[in-house]
Amino acid sequence: MKNYALGHPVNKLIHGCDYNPDQWLDRSDILSKDIEYMKKAGINEATLGVFSWSAYEPVEGEFHFEWLTEVMDRLYENGISTILATPSGARPIWMDQKYPEVMRVDGMGHRNRHGFRHNHCLSSEVFRDKVRIIDGKLAKIAGDHPGLIAWHISNEFGGECFCDLCKEKFRDYLRKRFNNDINLLNHEWWSSFWSAKYNDFSDIEPPYQNGQNALMALKLEWHRFTTYNYADYISVEIDTIREASQNKDIPITTNLMQRFYDIDYRELAKKIDFISWDSYPKFHNDLERYEDTMMESAFDHALLRCLKKDKPFFLMESAPAHVNWMDYNKLKRPHVHDQFSCQTVACGSDSIQYFQWRRSRGGAEQFHGAVMDHSGSTDTRVFRDVAYTGEVLGKLAEIEGTVKKNEAAVIFEWDCWWSIDVSGGFSRHTKKYDVTCMDHFKSLIPFGVEADVISVNDDFEDYKLIIAPMLFLIRPETIDKMKRFVENGGVLLATYMTGYVNENSLCYEGGFPGDGLKELFGIVNEEIDTLYPSDRNGISMDGKTLVVKDYAELIKPIDAEVIGTYTDDFYKDTAAITCKRYGNGKAYYQAARLLNEDMGDLVRKILNDAGIKIRDLLSGIEHHVRYGDDHIYEFYFNIGEEPAEVSDLDGTDMITGDTVNGSVTILPRRYLILKK
Ligand code: GLA
Ligand code: ZN
Numbered sequence: 001m002k003n004y005a006l007g008h009p010v011n012k013l014i015h016g017c018d019y020n021p022d023q024w025l026d027r028s029d030i031l032s033k034d035i036e037y038m039k040k041a042g043i044n045e046a047t048l049g050v051f052s053w054s055a056y057e058p059v060e061g062e063f064h065f066e067w068l069t070e071v072m073d074r075l076y077e078n079g080i081s082t083i084l085a086t087p088s089g090a091r092p093i094w095m096d097q098k099y100p101e102v103m104r105v106d107g108m109g110h111r112n113r114h115g116f117r118h119n120h121c122l123s124s125e126v127f128r129d130k131v132r133i134i135d136g137k138l139a140k141i142a143g144d145h146p147g148l149i150a151w152h153i154s155n156e157f158g159g160e161c162f163c164d165l166c167k168e169k170f171r172d173y174l175r176k177r178f179n180n181d182i183n184l185l186n187h188e189w190w191s192s193f194w195s196a197k198y199n200d201f202s203d204i205e206p207p208y209q210n211g212q213n214a215l216m217a218l219k220l221e222w223h224r225f226t227t228y229n230y231a232d233y234i235s236v237e238i239d240t241i242r243e244a245s246q247n248k249d250i251p252i253t254t255n256l257m258q259r260f261y262d263i264d265y266r267e268l269a270k271k272i273d274f275i276s277w278d279s280y281p282k283f284h285n286d287l288e289r290y291e292d293t294m295m296e297s298a299f300d301h302a303l304l305r306c307l308k309k310d311k312p313f314f315l316m317e318s319a320p321a322h323v324n325w326m327d328y329n330k331l332k333r334p335h336v337h338d339q340f341s342c343q344t345v346a347c348g349s350d351s352i353q354y355f356q357w358r359r360s361r362g363g364a365e366q367f368h369g370a371v372m373d374h375s376g377s378t379d380t381r382v383f384r385d386v387a388y389t390g391e392v393l394g395k396l397a398e399i400e401g402t403v404k405k406n407e408a409a410v411i412f413e414w415d416c417w418w419s420i421d422v423s424g425g426f427s428r429h430t431k432k433y434d435v436t437c438m439d440h441f442k443s444l445i446p447f448g449v450e451a452d453v454i455s456v457n458d459d460f461e462d463y464k465l466i467i468a469p470m471l472f473l474i475r476p477e478t479i480d481k482m483k484r485f486v487e488n489g490g491v492l493l494a495t496y497m498t499g500y501v502n503e504n505s506l507c508y509e510g511g512f513p514g515d516g517l518k519e520l521f522g523i524v525n526e527e528i529d530t531l532y533p534s535d536r537n538g539i540s541m542d543g544k545t546l547v548v549k550d551y552a553e554l555i556k557p558i559d560a561e562v563i564g565t566y567t568d569d570f571y572k573d574t575a576a577i578t579c580k581r582y583g584n585g586k587a588y589y590q591a592a593r594l595l596n597e598d599m600g601d602l603v604r605k606i607l608n609d610a611g612i613k614i615r616d617l618l619s620g621i622e623h624h625v626r627y628g629d630d631h632i633y634e635f636y637f638n639i640g641e642e643p644a645e646v647s648d649l650d651g652t653d654m655i656t657g658d659t660v661n662g663s664v665t666i667l668p669r670r671y672l673i674l675k676k
Contacts, residue, residue, distance in 0.1 A: 016045030042390015076147030089155030143245030301347030321369025448615025487583030522560030
């Protein structure tokens with residue numbers, strides 16, 4: 001059952017860091033200490049070369065890789081592996097000066113000037129060629145180095161380009177998408193309104209901020225095109241690396257980000273061998289409890305892991321201390337680094353890596369926390385925390401390659417996120433598709449239930465319960481899948497804003513939820529009430545009142561059982577939560593948004609119906625499991641503020657080696673990892 005992120009075991013969990021020695025090439029005193037200190041911190045991997053283009057190729061065609069191979073050799077001799085990044089995240093100045101087309105154009109049509117990072121035109125063939133050259137050389141020089149364990153393509157892809165090259169590519173993309181039929185496009189985009197009709201594909205412009213910005217389907221398709229262009233671009237880098245490397249088996253990844261809006265990550269995931277991502281939770285912010293930040297982190301791990309859900313992922317970056325880019329860059333409190341790192345492993349990661357090893361003296365990230373701070377000392381709180389994590393990961397080594405198996409899933413669709421977002425109406429401030437999916441995921445945690453976060457294209461039959469929050473955009477094939485899932489005994493919960501539009505953002509006719517779903521849920525939605533932030537309604541269910549905020553649909557039951565009704569306003573006593581038995585399963589419809597703390601009663605019902613074992617945990621305890629061939633690894637985290645007792649335990653404490661039987665009290669910010 002084990003499955004390895006790198007395709008083979010390395011017999012440890014990776015404990016690594018972004019290492020940027022190119023900042024210190026004239027400081028042998030610094031470089032000579034780095035490896036000694038890395039070993040002291042239990043670091044066994046270093047990610048090299050992110051943004052090193054100007055160190056490799058300071059002027060066009062003049063290459064310097066000596067420093068890189070020297071560093072890789074020294075790391076390897078000291079038992080530290082390398083993940084090698086391609087340097088395409090930031091461009092050297094000569095390129096922008098000589099080939100301005102490589103610089104991105106913004107949504108107002110203005111070309112960027114040289115500088116910053118992550119701002120190339122990915123359609124530019126000049127840029128692609130320059131990338132092919134540098135990546136090819138890198139792969140030839142370092143691609144079969146014995147210390148190399150993975151390739152890391154570029155860095156945190158994101159953003160859009162509105163240049164003429166991208167515009168032409170967008171038009172070609174649309175020609176294919178609409179069979180070269182402009183009338184079809186006009187029909188699907190409803191362009192007869194506001195005189196928005198096109199005569200030819202060559203008329204179409206991207207949705208410039210000061211241009212055609214009122215066609216929902218154009219904006220939706222632009223998001224899809226942007227994804228398509230990233231996927232197309234990453235293939236250039238991947239193909240170059242594969243072709244030029246002697247060792248073709250080194251797995252390839254790219255570092256993804258938290259709930260990232262610009263790109264449908266599922267398309268990028270198809271191109272890479274394993275998932276890695278960069279997690280920077282805003283611990284201790286003044287808007288939410290620590291507990292919420294941790295549960296959100298669990299959601300983010302699940303979303304990213306499930307891009308390739310049958311294998312572990314890597315945490316490519318995290319902050320050993322604080323960052324420099326938040327509004328308030330607060331220190332991590334004691335035990336937080338340790339707990340967050342173990343939660344990451346519990347959620348399916350086989351690595352804990354940091355940005356970065358040593359703080360920069362100047363430049364863009366001068367005051368960003370690092371393992372080594374400006375003092376140059378290892379006698380610091382952060383260094384000790386990191387070294388302790390190294391020890392803990394050492395004790396957890398056998399968890400490498402173990403997998404997750406969940407019976408519940410929450411659907412999360414980029415397409416749906418974009419389409420809710422680009423459509424007008426409702427509220428500008430409270431649609432919050434991503435947060436809503438996360439809230440439904442979090443609602444399962446107090447019951448000891450972990451969920452996968454999946455796409456409508458994933459296999460539904462793997463699950464007993466599927467929650468589909470705000471599935472606004474829905475395709476006929478998804479409707480069929482949902483019906484089959486429930487017919488075969490599954491429990492499905494859908495919410496307000498389900499099935500409003502088709503894949504081109506055209507509203508379904510005949511009432512929502514669209515085609516076929518009325519039959520599944522046994523309801524029809526007549527109107528949706530968008531509430532002001534201070535407005536509240538209620539739902540009366542089983543003698544209790546649950547508090548409603550933001551959205552309340554006015555629905556009419558057709559043949560569903562009403563299990564909750566509104567308590568207030570002109571739609572008082574009408575249906576708010578319904579359930580319909582359909583085949584062997586049940587389809588629930590929750591017509592309004594509930595306060596998070598009021599979601600539990602409905603969740604308990606659907607878990608019971610689905611036959612998923614409820615493990616009533618004290619609030620503040622988060623539970624995760626990883627499955628190996630012979631053992632199960634259970635993780636309990638106290639993310640609350642009070643000591644919490646967990647009972648029914650049985651196994652070996654992997655940190656202390658003690659046998660555990662019965663109950664254990666876990667202190668806030670601490671955890672228990674049991675091997676069974
Ligand atoms: C991102 C980038 C890194 C660094 C960190 C800082 O994750 O990939 O290069 O800028 O942010 O938090
Ligand atoms: Zn462009």
